[in-house]
Amino acid sequence: MKNTFLLFLFLLSAKFGCQIVKDSSQSKASIYYDVKIIASSYNKQWLAYRPLYLLNNDTIVIKNTHSHTMPSLRFVGFKENSFFIQDKAILLCDQKRVRYQDLYSNLTVEYNSVKKVGGIASQGLYYILDDSNNLTVYNALSKRILVLSGVVDLIYNEENEQLFVHQNKAGNNQIAKLVGTRFVQLYSTTKEIVDWEYLSNADKLLITEIDADKKAVIVLCIYDKTFMRLPFGFGVDEDLMMSALANQSGLLLKKMIKNPKMEVAEVWYANKVNLTEFDKKHQQRVEYYIWRFASNDLKPVPINDFSLIMPSNNPDFLIAFNPINDNDKIDFYYDLDFSLFNIKTSCFHKIDNLRQSEMVMSLDGKFLVYRNKKNQWLVFNTHTFTTQVIDAFQAKNPVFNSNNNWLLLETDKAILKYDLVRNELSVFSSNVDNAQIVNRKKESLTSVSNYRIYNSTLISDSEILFEEKDNNSNLTSYSLWKNGILRPLILPTPNKISDFIYDKHFNRIVSVQENYNTSPYISLLDIKSKKEDIVFNKPSKYSIDRHVVNYLSVDNKPLKGVLYYPLGYDETKRYPMVVHIYERQFTKSNTYVYPGLGLRAPLGFDLYALLREGYFVFFPDVIPESIGAGLSALYCVNNALDAVKNIKTIDTNKIGLIGHSFGGYEVDFIATHSTRFAAYISGAGHSDIIKAYYSYNFNRAYAFQFESGIYNMPYPFHVNKQLYIKNNPIYYADKVTAPILLWSGKNDKNVPWEHSLSFFMALKRNNKKTIALFFPGKNHDLGNATIESQELYVKMLDWWAFFLKDEKDKAWIKKML
Numbered sequence: 001m002k003n004t005f006l007l008f009l010f011l012l013s014a015k016f017g018c019q020i021v022k023d024s025s026q027s028k029a030s031i032y033y034d035v036k037i038i039a040s041s042y043n044k045q046w047l048a049y050r051p052l053y054l055l056n057n058d059t060i061v062i063k064n065t066h067s068h069t070m071p072s073l074r075f076v077g078f079k080e081n082s083f084f085i086q087d088k089a090i091l092l093c094d095q096k097r098v099r100y101q102d103l104y105s106n107l108t109v110e111y112n113s114v115k116k117v118g119g120i121a122s123q124g125l126y127y128i129l130d131d132s133n134n135l136t137v138y139n140a141l142s143k144r145i146l147v148l149s150g151v152v153d154l155i156y157n158e159e160n161e162q163l164f165v166h167q168n169k170a171g172n173n174q175i176a177k178l179v180g181t182r183f184v185q186l187y188s189t190t191k192e193i194v195d196w197e198y199l200s201n202a203d204k205l206l207i208t209e210i211d212a213d214k215k216a217v218i219v220l221c222i223y224d225k226t227f228m229r230l231p232f233g234f235g236v237d238e239d240l241m242m243s244a245l246a247n248q249s250g251l252l253l254k255k256m257i258k259n260p261k262m263e264v265a266e267v268w269y270a271n272k273v274n275l276t277e278f279d280k281k282h283q284q285r286v287e288y289y290i291w292r293f294a295s296n297d298l299k300p301v302p303i304n305d306f307s308l309i310m311p312s313n314n315p316d317f318l319i320a321f322n323p324i325n326d327n328d329k330i331d332f333y334y335d336l337d338f339s340l341f342n343i344k345t346s347c348f349h350k351i352d353n354l355r356q357s358e359m360v361m362s363l364d365g366k367f368l369v370y371r372n373k374k375n376q377w378l379v380f381n382t383h384t385f386t387t388q389v390i391d392a393f394q395a396k397n398p399v400f401n402s403n404n405n406w407l408l409l410e411t412d413k414a415i416l417k418y419d420l421v422r423n424e425l426s427v428f429s430s431n432v433d434n435a436q437i438v439n440r441k442k443e444s445l446t447s448v449s450n451y452r453i454y455n456s457t458l459i460s461d462s463e464i465l466f467e468e469k470d471n472n473s474n475l476t477s478y479s480l481w482k483n484g485i486l487r488p489l490i491l492p493t494p495n496k497i498s499d500f501i502y503d504k505h506f507n508r509i510v511s512v513q514e515n516y517n518t519s520p521y522i523s524l525l526d527i528k529s530k531k532e533d534i535v536f537n538k539p540s541k542y543s544i545d546r547h548v549v550n551y552l553s554v555d556n557k558p559l560k561g562v563l564y565y566p567l568g569y570d571e572t573k574r575y576p577m578v579v580h581i582y583e584r585q586f587t588k589s590n591t592y593v594y595p596g597l598g599l600r601a602p603l604g605f606d607l608y609a610l611l612r613e614g615y616f617v618f619f620p621d622v623i624p625e626s627i628g629a630g631l632s633a634l635y636c637v638n639n640a641l642d643a644v645k646n647i648k649t650i651d652t653n654k655i656g657l658i659g660h661s662f663g664g665y666e667v668d669f670i671a672t673h674s675t676r677f678a679a680y681i682s683g684a685g686h687s688d689i690i691k692a693y694y695s696y697n698f699n700r701a702y703a704f705q706f707e708s709g710i711y712n713m714p715y716p717f718h719v720n721k722q723l724y725i726k727n728n729p730i731y732y733a734d735k736v737t738a739p740i741l742l743w744s745g746k747n748d749k750n751v752p753w754e755h756s757l758s759f760f761m762a763l764k765r766n767n768k769k770t771i772a773l774f775f776p777g778k779n780h781d782l783g784n785a786t787i788e789s790q791e792l793y794v795k796m797l798d799w800w801a802f803f804l805k806d807e808k809d810k811a812w813i814k815k816m817l
Contacts, residue, residue, distance in 0.1 A: 034594075035512050035520040035536060037499040041084040042121070043502065044508045046103060048082055048090060049522060054596050055785060060092060062103065063535050065510075065524050065592040073101070086124045088091060088140040093117060095182060098128060102144045109142045118156050120163065120178075127163065129154055135165060145181050155198050155205075162222075164205065166193060175205065175220065186225050187218070187383075202244035206251075210236070216335070217242070219251070219293065229693065230291065231298050246315040247366050250292040252301075254309075256284045273323035273334055273700070290318075290343060301341060304348060308705070309341070310446055313455070314365030314382045316343055324353060330704040330716075333357045334450050335373060340382065351380060352387070361445070362404040367420055369398045369407065377409070379420065388423045392416055399440045399456040408458070410435060415466070429466075431486050432479065436754040438465040438500070455609035465489075469677035471587055472558075480506055489527060496590040510535070514592040515542055544593055545612065548586075554625050554635040560586040561620035561640045563647075564593075567611045576654035576804035577616035579677075580605065581637060582663035585619040602781035603660050603683060604743075604792030605770070613797065615804070616650055624712040628727035629689075630669030637670060654678050654804040658796075661685060661751060661780065662710050665729065668759055670730035671740055680740040681796060684751045684780055688730045693717050695794060698734065733762035739769035739816070741799050743792060745778030771816050 034052040036061070041047075047063045057488045062073040080093040092099040098117050099260060100109035109115075120126070124140035135151040138144055143329020148165060152173075155164045163178040164186075173193045174226040176183040187207065194215070195208040205220040207227075214233030217240065221227065234240055234255060241254040288301035288309050301309060306320040318341040323334040333356035339348045355371040362368075368380040369390075377390035377398070395409035395416055408428055415435055417428035429435075439459045445454050453611070458464060464481040475492040489506065490497070495513040502509045507527050508627040514520040553559055562585065566575050579661055595608040610617050620640030625632045637657070656679045661666040670756040671680045686692045689711070696701045706713045706724075717724050725731060740763065744756035756772060763770040773795065774789045782789040801807040808814070 002279070006209075007399075007713070016694075033520075033538075034592075035522060037501060037510065037512060037522065038081060039083050039090070040501055040510065041087045043087070043505050044510055044524075045087055046084055046090070047510060047522070047524075048084070054594070058094070061089060061536070062101075062227075063522075064103070065508075065535055068533075073103070075101070076097070083119050083139045085119055085126055085289070088124070089142070091117060091119065091126060095117065096131075100126075100138075102142075107142070116154060118163075120156075120161050122161055127154075128138070137181070146183070148183060148344055152193075153196070155196070157198050157200055159200055160203070164198065166196060173209075175207065186222065187220050187227060187415075191216075197240075199244045202248040202251075204244070204248070208240075215240070226297055229294060231296065243311055245290070245311050249294070249315050250290060250310070252311050252318065253289040253291055255287045255289065257287065258284050299343075299346070302348075304347075306339075307450065308446065308448060310453070312340070312365050312368075312382070313361050313363055317341060317365070317382060318343065319368075320348065321357070321745050330701060331356050331708040332450070332700075332704045333368070336451070338370075349385070352378065356452070357450060358702075359414075360398045360454060360456050363399045363455055363457055364404045366404060367400070367407075372643075379423075390418050391425055392418075397437070397456070399437055399442075399458055401458050401461045401663050403461070408437060408464075410437065429486055430482055432468055433472065434468050435466040435468045435479075438467050438478075439463070462787070465502070465506070467500075468492075469587075474587055474590055474756065478509075490525065494590055513662060515590045516546065516593050519592050527684075542567065542595075546589075547647075548589075549640070551620075551636075551639040551643045553623055553639075554627055554632050556625065557625070559584075559621035559623065559636060559640070560591045561618060561643060561646055562586060564607065564617045564619075566614045568614075568617060569649075570647055574649055574651040575614055575616050576656070576678075577618055577650050578656045578658060578799070578800060578804070579618045579620065579637065579641075580663070581620065581622050581633065581657065581659045581666050582661070584621045584623065586621055589619065601793060602783050602786075602789050604782070604789055604796045605658065606793060609793075609797065610800070613801070615800065616647075618644065624710075626714055628713060628723050629711045630666065630673075630727035630729065633666040634670050634673050637666075638674075638676070641676060649764055652676075656680065656800055656804050659683070659685065664756075665689070667740075668729035669727065669732075671738065672729050672735045677738050679738055679799060681799060682740060682742050682756070682759075684744045684748055684753070685755065686729075686751055687755045689728050690717065690724055692751075692755070693724065693760075695752075730759055730762050733768070734766040735761065736763060736768045738768070739771075739803060741771055741773070741795070743773040743775070745775045745780060745782060745787055745788075747777050748780045750780040769816055771813070 035620055036050045036052055037047060038050050039048040045066050047065055049061055050057060051059050051122040058077050058079045060075045060078050064070045066311060075092055078092040078094040082090055082092045084090050089100055089102050092101060096114050098111040098114045111128050114128055115131055116129040118127055121188055125137055127135060127137045129135045129311055130150055133151050135148040136144055137146050143532055150168045151165050152168050153166045165174060165176050167174045173189050174185055175184045175187040189209060191209040191211055193207055193209045197206050203222055207218040207220055209216050211233060215236060216233050217230035219228045237258060239256040242251050244251060300539060302453045306322050309318055309320045312319040320339045320341055321336045336354040336357050338354055339350045341348050353373050355373050355375060359368055359370040366383055370378055372378055377395060379388045392409055395411050397410045398405045398407050405421050406417055406419050408564040412434055414430045415428040415432055416425060417423050441457050441459055443455045461730055463482055466479050468477045476497050477492040478490040479486055479488045489509060495515050497511050497513050499512040509525045511523050512520050513523055517540060519538050519540045521537040524533045524535050547563045549561045551559055593608050599607045612791035620637060622633045622636040655677050657667050657670060657677045658681040664682040667680050668685050668687050693703050693706050705711055707716055715723060744753040746753045753774060760770055760772040775782055778788055782792060798810045802813045803809045
């Protein structure tokens with residue numbers, strides 16, 4: 001790794017004339033790093049954390065949180081997940097290599113040629129499957145318990161701690177389960193097993209085997225070893241998706257059959273919301289069946305042009321969805337019509353529509369909670385087929401209690417409770433602001449990316465953990481509601497908090513915290529004694545000054561800007577300033593300022609390097625409002641600059657503006673309307689929003705980004721064309737007054753690189769000063785620690801030095817002049 005990086009630096013120094021060698025932040029790259037907690041023992045006595053260095057992340061540190069005298073254990077060369085074996089040992093993993101490390105002694109056991117590894121927590125066991133297909137099970141002391149040969153594959157169900165193996169013995173395929181310290185056979189066949197999966201909500205195994213050139217599906221009941229065979233087989237080139245019905249009563253089968261005849265043309269239909277349907281229907285047709293275990297028969301389900309049919313948590317019903325082709329407003333998430341299919345009567349019952357495809361089901365399937373197109377929260381009772389309106393327009397994120405008789409909803413000022421028996425809404429807790437419920441179990445029920453259908457249930461009805469965030473002050477706190485009483489766990493702090501881990505009774509809390517001047521540290525808080533221990537801390541060896549300013553948006557919303565001062569700031573000098581824009585940035589201002597990020601920054605931007613080189617760096621909030629995204633950005637940036645104009649050490653003639661993606665669009669637009677900047681850098685931004693509006697991206701019409709997404713334009717294009725024209729950068733390329741550096745990846749599927757190319761050509765046609773950097777094969781960003789990202793990093797520093805500091809020794813820029 002070291003030699004590879006040295007070669008990397010040599011090639012860069014040859015390409016850019018030794019500028020890399022002079023970057024002093026590289027020497028600090030091995031000093032400062034982020035921290036990620038990767039594992040903890042059951043009672044949080046032992047923690048495993050990973051220092052994330054700028055150029056590698058293969059180090060793991062083990063810490064005993066109960067002992068201040070016991071030294072930490074440090075291991076290098078393990079990039080994959082690791083896990084504890086009770087409080088006795090830890091398994092360290094890296095590709096084909098696993099190391100067992102006793103936590104109290106020097107005992108180490110190395111395992112090589114490893115295919116799979118895992119642990120069974122409650123039993124204090126771990127298992128290793130090697131390349132020779134031998135599965136070995138060990139106890140917590142690394143003593144071998146049993147060995148099983150001929151193991152083709154294994155499945156481990158973590159929730160129920162069940163280990164299943166597929167073993168081949170002399171052509172006989174067997175499925176077995178670990179029981180105690182031995183494997184018990186569940187199923188045996190001489191046929192080839194080509195696939196198998198575990199259905200956790202049915203406690204059954206689905207086994208697919210080849211039988212006379214057909215695929216056959218066997219459902220294996222784990223607790224009594226009985227099995228059933230699907231009444232029909234299907235071709236080896238056909239796919240079958242299976243999902244369990246509620247109460248383990250059967251399966252919903254989705255059979256996908258390839259069409260024998262292929263049309264040459266792709267047929268696109270304007271009346272379809274999901275434009276990917278042309279591709280799927282072009283290649284295959286879909287059939288649905290219900291397989292009831294009790295009768296072992298198949299019942300076809302009519303599709304009726306529904307795009308998705310899936311089980312509900314009610315055993316009597318399936319639920320079916322179809323996107324609504326609504327031209328009033330386009331969202332990233334589809335609006336959907338939904339119906340219930342009565343399994344007994346084979347009838348569909350149209351229920352309602354969903355706004356932005358969001359629905360939460362109770363685990364017993366009795367209640368469906370959703371927003372309709374009027375943005376009302378509704379509760380549908382599948383037992384009585386009645387609907388109740390929840391009078392909580394601004395509420396979000398409903399979560400059911402364990403008994404499914406009430407649910408909670410989050411709002412900006414309180415947590416609300418809706419009683420599903422009395423149909424009554426009340427305030428559950430009024431002492432929380434912008435609170436999110438942390439200890440919930442949320443499970444998506446579909447893999448369709450534009451559908452938000454899920455279960456959401458409290459882990460505990462009597463102990464509910466809240467995270468509160470004050471976006472105005474950027475403070476974070478945690479509190480615990482227990483048996484009607486709300487008590488603070490972590491008081492409001494300006495620190496950024498991540499990896500928040502707690503024990504079963506919330507007696508000990510572990511978190512990673514950081515701030516712009518505080519490098520990440522690991523905090524262990526004892527709730528009873530209110531004592532905080534710092535498990536790990538790497539104090540910063542430098543200090544950064546910053547200043548927060550306030551200003552208004554065009555619609556008079558309060559905004560903030562964060563101004564960072566150059567390192568070694570001298571109030572008798574004047575400094576250039578770089579302004580970075582992208583939506584609201586204040587809430588991210590409690591992230592530690594790392595030196596050396598230019599080594600891996602996928603966008604080339606390095607705050608520390610700019611401060612070290614003697615620039616002010618300004619992060620103003622920018623929001624799109626009534627006058628359009630571009631004009632709003634111009635207004636916000638002008639007000640932000642006015643808010644810092646009294647700082648006389650800022651050289652107002654030497655200010656640069658930079659942004660990427662949506663920020664790149666904002667830079668393009670501001671460059672065509674402002675004379676306050678001496679230079680610009682724009683990365684991968686839309687230069688022609690009308691072209692982008694009528695484009696195809698994310699498997700759908702890209703207009704959603706403008707009507708309901710990041711651009712937040714108040715009207716569709718056909719309703720107010722002048723609004724889009726006024727906010728379209730490329731139409732005003734002739735008005736640019738300062739040089740622009742453009743860059744884009746030529747494989748960018750998010751913002752096609754042609755937008756940067758078109759803006760470049762428009763600037764070129766109007767004799768403007770511009771250079772474009774196009775990176776073949778690269779996407780919306782340039783990747784971490786790539787040659788391309790490093791080149792962009794160097795060229796960005798060159799660009800600012802040339803135009804903001806008058807350092808005219810940059811030959812590649814001189815060619816533009």
